[in-house]
Amino acid sequence: MPILKDFRYHAPVGVDEALALLHKSKKPLLLGGGTFVLNTLKKTAAYPTDVIGLRKIASLHGIRDAAKEVTIGSMTTLAEVASSPVVGEHFASLAGAAACVATTPLRHMATIGGNVASRFFWVDLPSVLMALGAKVAWAGDKAKKTLSVEDFLSLTGPEARGIVTEVLLPKSGLTGVYFRHTQTMEVDLPLVAMAFAARRQAGGVKDVRCIVNTTLSRPVRLTGVASYFETKKVTEWKADEAADVLRRDLEQGKLDDYRLHCLCADLESLIDKFKKA
Ligand SMILES: Cc1cc2nc3c(=O)[nH]c(=O)nc-3n(C[C@H](O)[C@H](O)[C@H](O)COP(=O)(O)OP(=O)(O)OC[C@H]3O[C@@H](n4cnc5c(N)ncnc54)[C@H](O)[C@@H]3O)c2cc1C
Known part of the structure; x- marks a missing residue:
């Protein structure tokens, strides 16, 4: 059984600090809930020199309800999304999809940001978010911007290097x-x-x-x-x-x-x- 090799672990407390680490590290790896990352780390050929944990960044956690939209911080877990009364009231299909993912322990670790940012074809949430007209707040290499889920998934190469900070859902009555x-x-x-x-x-x-x-x-x-x-x-x-x-x-x-x-x-x-x- 392979064992973990050495890497530097960082626990930034702000998005700008995390971005700076991402840009200066030789082979960085962002860690959300870790359900994908920790599963593949032992086997990956592109082993990271630096793992940047996002858990301590307070602004990435939680669900905020405003008049026209609901904002979900990227480090919000799928268990929190599934059980949120606000998400349940306005976006029942998202709450339902989050509740379907994997198993209870996994949903308490897995984050909405990691689900979207993994860019895997088979994950559950991108299609639901697209149907609901959601946007992804993205702190990229050069700028912070808000993208449709489709545009976010289309980013490649250096453009795809950055941090998902929030998922924004318009209250459109769908x-x-x-x-x-x-x-x-x-x-x-x-x-x-x-x-x-x-x-x-x-x-x-x-x-x-x-x-x-x-x-x-x-x-x-x-x-x-x-x-x-x-x-x-x-x-x-x-x-x-x-x-x-x-x-x-x-x-x-x-x-x-x-x-x-x-x-x-x-x-x-x-x-x-x-x-x-
Ligand atoms: C046994 C098992 C069953 C699973 N079943 C399902 C399932 O049914 N449906 C499903 O959709 N998924 C499933 N998954 C996949 C995974 O658990 C989820 O997609 C989860 O939401 C990933 O989130 P995470 O926070 O754990 O991501 P992580 O593992 O932390 O990261 C995933 C990727 O996203 C990047 N990343 C993480 N957060 C950010 C961020 N904020 N900004 C930029 N990049 C970031 C990481 O660098 C990594 O490349 C399963 C996984 C396992 C191990």
């Missing part, structure tokens, strides 16, 4: 739903998932965002499915028609039959849910 499938009960990692959000209006919906996390590539926007739902009254929605549109939306995705089947089943549940509401 109704969100998250469906998630796993391979087996024992392996709790997602295999495919669908995040949906829309604003209800007389007999129908508008501002539809339907994002699928195929776990094979970045989350994909189903634009055809979104316009199918927007252009019909809820009573006219048909699962087989929506499934045909979904297949066309995903033509380039080359999804296996099982994943496609799960997504079509999600559409059926979604339609049922909206018809019954």
Whole structure:
């Protein structure tokens, strides 16, 4: 079994201090909750010279509720996101998705910042955040900026070096739903998932965002499915028609039959849910 090699550990108390360490270290590694990092550290080829722990930075913790948006500090744990009354009230799909991740002990360590910043295809939260129109506050190499989740996930090379400080969620009154499938009960990692959000209006919906996390590539926007739902009254929605549109939306995705089947089943549940509401 491999053992940990030596590295310098830093525990900055401010974002600027952490950024300075990030820039001056030869091979730095940011540590959020550590659920990914500590799992892979022993095996990684690109071993860090410096590990920069973010836990002591007070401004990165907690959930703030303002009139128009809710801000979640990047070091807020998924257990805190899942149990937050504010998140539950305004963004139930996010609370639900956070509650699905891994296991109880892991959710008490894993952070929302680490989930997004890992940039792994298969993690749960990016698709839900995209559906809800969330933004990522990013303290990068050259500047601090606020990016859409898609733009954040597209950063590469030196541009991708920096710290996620917050996730910002606009209170836009969208109704969100998250469906998630796993391979087996024992392996709790997602295999495919669908995040949906829309604003209800007389007999129908508008501002539809339907994002699928195929776990094979970045989350994909189903634009055809979104316009199918927007252009019909809820009573006219048909699962087989929506499934045909979904297949066309995903033509380039080359999804296996099982994943496609799960997504079509999600559409059926979604339609049922909206018809019954
Ligand atoms: C057994 C197991 C099961 C899991 N199941 C799931 C699951 O079902 N769904 C799911 O989505 N994930 C799952 N995960 C993955 C992981 O636990 C979560 O995605 C978690 O949210 C990662 O957050 P963290 O704080 O632990 O990240 P860390 O491990 O600390 O970091 C992850 C990456 O992000 C970087 N990073 C961390 N914080 C920041 C920041 N603020 N700014 C910039 N970069 C940062 C780190 O450098 C690292 O590259 C699982 C992991 C394990 C070990």
